[in-house]
Amino acid sequence: MKCTLEGGNARVIAKAIQSLSKIGKELFIEADVHGLTMRSINPTQSAVASISFSRSMFDTFNLPPSGDCFCKIAMKPCLGVFRNMKQVEYCELSIVDNKSKLQVNLRCKLETTKQALIAIVDELNITASVSTDQSPNSIHGDHKLFMEISNSFNSSEEELTLEATPDSLSAKNYIEGARVNDKFMRSQLKLKHSEFEHYQVTEGSVVTFCIKEFRAFLLFAEALNAAMTLEFDDAGSPFIVKIKKHQDIECLLILSTLAPEDVSFSEDYRPRDITVCNTPNASQKRKSSTPGPEIQQKRRLAEDTTLSELDTSLFQFRDRRTEVPTEPASVQPARMLADGDTMDLVDEEAEEEAMLLAVSDAMEASQIPRPSSTEVCFYNTEDAPPTLLPEDNNEEDESIPQSPDRERGLRVRTIFSRCFQNTYVPREPSPNSQMYAPNSDTED
């Protein structure tokens, strides 16, 4: 592969790399007849970003005779090459040395030339098999507006929750009603729908996702001075960010969202939560102590608010869970322990409250694409052809039955589940690791 482009466009690519570098430690580059695509995935695999540049951005664009071309390189050296682009007048990217190196030639002002050779780590590509066509909720607005939302939150914040109603959007650093510890400052920003260029939210929806990757993408939107579109369905299903500029640049960020059953709610909030929240709630028993009659009644109340055609009794619910091919994020328990908030509180107040309520939307199971859709498929060129995995094949592969016993054995097992995963899935251990949507990788 060899392509050339002039300085201004090279600076855009540099900005894209800088943005992607805040998401993952590796950069996946793919060249095909449509142009060049760069992708990155975060270490916990809860976010995949992809930025595509059309052929029209390049002066010359030569593909190898074999057609497509893709490679994986380490982000760090790449970032070094594309750090300072002010002086660059012309840029040439090529794959050399028997596909072992990516060569970057930068012709700069003042008769200066820079050359860099970056080792190709692997001939790998990633794709995310998430349908990005139609989401019930879509919000479109200038990057400045989203920047203001993002800037309202502290940089140490990890998650952002968007509460969308048909006429307003609230951005919060917490989930309404969720347990927080007494050192946590809840922050929220309330915006009217009229602030956005386009605002389509038919039913209320609450989604929680990782803010770090969102911010990384926002930086690129700012560099392009482009508008952004957010598309999402409901908690647990993917949250999608799109940026488009002049048909030349298309960007897509897919973020997993926090599944409702992973949130522990505060007793103080529960009644209000039930009346306010549009999503049907089902309570799930987490602690194995006998609920008192009063709590039994409360749970009944919760169940009553669910859609009638779905039987959401406790046992039914558990059965459903066995059908859904989920792998509880292997790192989730670790995170809860590390945070020391939810888990501590559970222990402290377990006696009094006897149980924790977790909102689980039954609707998700029936309507939203299976959690497998948030999965990121890795395939090696040696193992698989460089095309998208067929959808049904994917589905087949993933629906390996899982142990129905979620209550007991799971907590112990999840800690070690990394050992049971497919070996070619590179999952990096990270102290910060967290998953927001169930991953469909099976653990057995």
Place this chain on the structure above:
Amino acid sequence: MKFHAKMLDVLYMREFQAIAATLAKLAKECVMLVAQEQMHLIVNEEHCSTSSPLVWVSIASKDYFPEYQMTPARPEHDLIVLVMSAMHLSRALAVLRSGSSSSVHSCKLELKQIQFPCISVIASVVSPNSSEPREVVHDVPVTVVPPSDWSSYMLPKVPNTQIVLGVPSLRLLRSLIDKLKNISPSFIFHGSTAGELNLVAESEMATITTRFSRLLLHKPDQGQSGAGAETESEIRCSVDTRKASAFFNALQLPNEEIMIGIDSERCICLQLDIRSNVVLHSILPAVCAEI
């Protein structure tokens, strides 16, 4: 127990934000004493190993807050005592910051119970990109201090000083003390009734003497200074350089003048008049100077 206050003036909101930002640079925790006529904010990490000095700010409630209502837990009390994270308070007020492009219509403070007691900071903000006002809410978690523990949270008293000088060169003073930190662990304030202040830092490698002359003498008053010999004498006190530097580097207020009071060999009292009824104080205790 109830507390509710509202600010409407942009200038006051900015000042309030600057005060919170200053305190956040000095300490983790901030004590808020809510009284009928005044609100006090105190940071005191003297007992910790940090190098921050004791700093407090007293605000006349009527000046800053056109709406200000406080109801103590019991009628015989006249205070509400809250402890909160200084950083949280500062972040919650950051939207009021001068220089931010958004304009703020109003800012409310409300004591609430949402899972935990909090001060809700509710700002109504208009961004330059849209005409619609937005509501920005931060719930700063607070600990309500019971009256039995109030004695440890009381407002410090300004010590009696022999001399108070007004130094109009706060910027130079800040830069100087910051550099002295790298020269010597302590330095000496020498004040004279002739309106001169000398700062002396001494170490094995260097001695640095800085003179601020022709200063305004606030105390003793010109009238009283007829006492002769006593007023001629220099009043001096040696303080911890890191502590002094922590104070000056934390200041986020636009003041150019600071009042420096010296209680000979006991302490340095610093006073910043943000406006007539809004005053920031700090005390730098004396340390043994190596002479």
Place this chain on the structure above:
Amino acid sequence: MLTQSQYENYKLVCRLEHMKALYSSIKAICFSDFGTLHASEDGILITVEQGKSIQATLCIAPAFFAEFKVDGTPSFSVKINVLAECLSLFGLSDCSIKILYKGEGAPLLLLLEPHDDDQVSTECSIKTTNVEEQIDYDLDANSSSLNTIFMRGPDLSNIFHELDKAADEFEFTISPLKPHFKITTLGVMQAESSVEVAKSSDMVILFNCRATTVARYKSQQIKLTNKAMQVASKVAIKTDGSGLLEMHFMMQCDDQEELYVRFFITPLLEVDGN
């Protein structure tokens, strides 16, 4: 304060109206503990060394000062970072400065007066110690391989700034044919990079090269020139077959070279035997 007659007791008296250039030049050589000052009729030299492989000298001509009086050739060592701290006591405020030295055993006196506040003045007295031995580096001026390049400071600074910070070593190539002037970064995982400047580039003021020289240097030592590079208006790079690198950083915009920093950096030994 000192009167004119008292000056007569001093071995060295200098006065400057604006000390910004002096401060940034001293900051540029602040990479070691002690600096040695030599004064003479020709001006002042302040030398700093680190190990046996890098030496920086700040050279100040008498014309740089508004007033310059020297009696004999006084020399002494001071803690260079203390000197730098004293010069920056008032931060960004420009000051006038008087530098005084009485002779062996006496402290170095600095009198600073900020221009923007006449109520403030400061006096620093910095302890001096005996002169430390220094290494004499020299390029062979008659060598056929003596290569000299003069470049515009800000442009060269950009190039150095963009060199991969993760690199262990930099290789400098100077040759009469292409690539003329080339720096290659070595020892970076999964990447290698290089930058070339053609001799016809506008940033090159003078290119005097007869034979190709190639030498490697520790990137950390090259990085010690950063602060000097950032404020230099013009940079001279000289080397010969031995690989010893001499760099001059001119601190003034005009052509008078009253204030410059000279670095000597020794090359790494070739290990791969090529």
